[in-house]
Amino acid sequence: MAESLYQLLAASAERYPDRTAVDFAGQRMTYRALREGADRMASLLAEFGAEPGRQVAFCFRKSIDALIALFGIIRTGAAYVPLDPTWPAGRCAMICEDAGIALWVGAAAPPPPVRVQTAITAAPAEGTVPLSAWRDSSPISGEPPAPDGGVANVLFTSGSTGRPKGVRITTRSLLHFSMWAVDAFGVCPDDRLANHAPYNFDLSTLDIFAAVRAGAAVVPVPERVKMFPFEMARYIAEQKISVWYSVPSALMMMQQRGKLAEHDMSALRHVIFAGEVMPKPALRAIARDLPGAALTNLYGPTETNACTYHRVTPEDLASDDAVPIGRPISDTRVWIVDEALRPVGGSESGAQGVSASAGELLVAGPTVTAGYLGDAELTAGRLVPAPGGDGVAYRTGDRVRVRRDGALMFEGRIDRMIKSRGHRIEPGEIEAALAGHPGVQEAAVVALPDPVFGSRIKACVAPRAGRTLTDAELIAHCRERLPPYMVPDVWQYYERLPRTDREKVDLSLLSV
The missing domain is CATH 3.30.300.30 (ANL, C-terminal domain)
Structure with missing residues (x-):
């Protein structure tokens, strides 16, 4: 396994220097150019304090510049903190304060009341450093430093206290998940992976890091296209997308309003969905309109990335039962436990035994979060000793049971989320x-x-x-x-x- 996310890029730049790494808005960038851009961007970022132990705000819509900046931050050993440009300024300010942000990299200047020491922006603004300055920077030299604590990024999600909580995602998590995804979906250099989810959403990590690991092309979906289901379906066809990953509602809108069956989807070989329950009637309609595409349901909160999966079968489509969330991905262990965190149904591992009882799902493995930024109490409450002393497990708060064939079935929340x-x-x-x-x-x-x-x-x-x-x-x-x-x-x-x-x-x- 590669030791860092940057080394995924470096390896593909060595193997496939002239293959397309990013294809967006009529512009293409090769792997050689993306690596060089990341090296030059890292030099610029390091000049303004990006280094292991620092968090860097990353605020972009889809663009080639965004991916250069993302890999530039990774190259410095800093952790990137993705912010959505559509978020209220007050929320961005709260996150920057909690994450100790001193350096902002984005399409535009940070809006008041966000306060940082340095802002590097694509759009010219008084008091900011132009993002284009990376082109004149010398490529950074030396071995890529390891991120402090192994943390690659911090994803801020909704918090019950009224403040967003920062989920610390490790390099190990993203390396393992991307390796599993490449193997599970057979991603290869000829593939074109749509990048639909915003950067602050964990779904985007599959599109980016699995593509880069395999030497495939990342094809970001423009914001204007996302607004219209027909345009999104046409984009998949025209861009010859081979792997699509999104929440079910995006697929459902394309099926209902985008006239999926009328587009040439012959290049689309795999459709992956996660983040919501896929209604069975909608799944049948999507399968009917995309007969050449395999369908896979992924499950997992931000704190675990996708930790289980289920490949949709003809039997699933014929049944009225819910779509399973399936079985654990590689090197991942799960348990179904009661309120005292004891395995239910006599099974030491819920995914391997048969249990008619339902309970909370615990997850242990390489994709589990390192905890919450600056919140030891919340970390201790969600990361608990795994049953039998088998390491540390994450409490998902999701209620599940095991089907007779061993597949996990999602049954809702044990709390108000x-x-x-x-x-x-x-x-x-x-x-x-x-x-x-x-x-x-x-x-x-x-x-x-x-x-x-x-x-x-x-x-x-x-x-x-x-x-x-x-x-x-x-x-x-x-x-x-x-x-x-x-x-x-x-x-x-x-x-x-x-x-x-x-x-x-x-x-x-x-x-x-």
Whole structure:
């Protein structure tokens, strides 16, 4: 196995120097050019403090510059912290503060109130260093330094306290997952992998690092294309995408509105989906419209990347049962446990035994997170001793059981976390944002089942005495504090939120 993510790029640049590494918006970059660009970018970044032990903000939409910058950060040994340009400035500022960000690399300057020492940006702005300066930098020399603690990136996800939590993803995790993916999906230099998920979403790591490991082409999907299902389907056909990976809702929208069957999808050989439950009727329709493509369901929270998989079979399509989340990927162990973290059903390993009982899924293996940035208490609560003393395991909070053939079946959450549009969302973070509105007395957030997005988010609000609130007012308030996928879809107002006999908010009455 390669020792670093940069060495994946270096190895492909040696083996396939003239093959296309990135194909975007009519421009192509070879592996030789991508490696040289990363080396020059690393030199520029190191000049401004990028080194092991530092976190670097990485804020881009899809572009070739973004991938040069990403591998440049990796080359310095720093950890990249991906931020979405669509996020509210306040959220970006909170993340930069929590991650101790001093260096920002992005398409545009950091918006106030974000404060950093240095900003390197593609768009000219006063007080920033032009991103194009990498072209005039000398390639960095010497052996690539190892990241501090082995951490390659920090992905910030929804947090129950009202602040996003930083998941520390290791180089080992990304190396192992990319190696498994190349083997599992037979990725080779002739493949073209679409890069659909945003960089702050763990799905994007398969597209990038599996492609680079195999010497295949990364084909980023432009933001304007993502907005229209028909355009997205046409993009897959015109770009001759061979491997597609996205949340199920993106596939469902293309099938329902993009006229999948009318496009030439002959190059598409594998469709992978993760992040949401795929409804069986939608899966059948996708299989019908893409008869030449294998279909695989991946499962795993950000903290484990994809840790189980299931290749869809004709028997799956004929059955009305849910699609399994399958079996562990290589070198990964799983257990189904009760509230005391004891294996249920007499099975020491839930994926290997047969259990009619359901319980929480624990995961151990090379893809498991190193913990949460700056939060030892949360880390200790989620990373626990594995059953039988078999190392450390991550508590997923997902309720699963084992089918008779050994396949894992997802049955929902053991807590209030909401899964919507492929994202895991803590209701508490939305509730904290709503509580900050001066006209809100109290608020609760619940999930409403949705056949396309998994769940819609419902906000239940009790205004302060004498105040009248509107959807538009609260949506605007949320958009200033939350990413788009966390802004509630449905609003309902109460004089007072309903209570149980113990005077707690009765969430069951709100979920109707």
